[in-house]
Amino acid sequence: MTFIAPLSRFPDSPLWGYYLPVSAEQAAPFVQGEHRxxxxxxxxxxxxxxxxxxxxxxxxxxxxxxxxxQLGLALGDPVEIRLEADQSEYGMPMPDELQVTLAQDEMASRHFHALTPGKQRNLIYIVSRVKSTDSRIRKALAIxxxxxxxxxxxxxxxxxxVIKRYNNLR
Incomplete structure (x- = not known):
């Protein structure tokens, strides 16, 4: 599904900032119970x-x-949005460095998979947000x-x- 929505902002929210509005009709094909x-x-x-x-x-x-x-967006700018259901296991791509680390460390893998999906995504994001392969490896090992x-x-x-300690192991 493709549509255009304006970049909007919650005026008085200390928690939420900028967002793209999605109507109930546009969201309906992608909302299944708690899976959104x-x-x-x-x-x-x-x-x-x-x-x-x-x-x-x-x-x-x-x-x-x-x-x-990255997109050069300002408040009110129209944004073309194409949505598709996220079929990934974790709700975002698993970085190779974390996947390999968990495959080699059975106990860490058990602990990781016992976490809530949101906490799993948080750890995945910590690793995937850096560009350097060496930094991603250090973050995965620290996790x-x-x-x-x-x-x-x-x-x-x-x-x-722990991440700071691993970052100093260069």
């Missing part, structure tokens, strides 16, 4: 993985600053170490300390 994950192709060439977030009988897709900057040391209890402050 979609792949969004923006302006015909930029892809993001997102959730259709409910609001007042309709939905919206959050758009972060990085995406706005595995943290999951094992904490017995699967995710503590982002402690994880960041």
């Amino acid at each position: 994950r979609v792949v969004c192709h923006l302006q015909g060439h930029h892809t993001i993985y997102a959730a259709l977030m409910p609001k007042d009988g309709a939905y919206f897709i959050l758009i972060n600053k990085q995406v706005r900057d 595995a170490e943290h999951l094992n040391a904490s017995r699967g209890k995710l503590d982002f402050k402690a994880l960041n300390e």
Whole structure:
């Protein structure tokens, strides 16, 4: 499904910023119970993985600053959106570095897969947001170490300390 929506902003929300509105009719093919994950192709060439977030009988897709900057978007600009159902296992692509690390560390894999889907995506994002393969490997190893040391209890402050230590191992 392809449509155009204006880049909008929640005026008084400390939590939410910029978003693309999606009508209930446009969202209907992609909302199945609690599953609302979609792949969004923006302006015909930029892809993001997102959730259709409910609001007042309709939905919206959050758009972060990085995406706005990459697409040169300003408030009110029309955005071409093509939606497709997200069929991926995690709601976004799993980076090879994290996949290999989890395949080699059975305990870390068990801890990872015991996490909620949102926490899994959060860890996937931590690894995938960096461009350097070496940095992605270090982040994946730090995540595995943290999951094992904490017995699967995710503590982002402690994880960041482990990541800092791994980043200094150059």
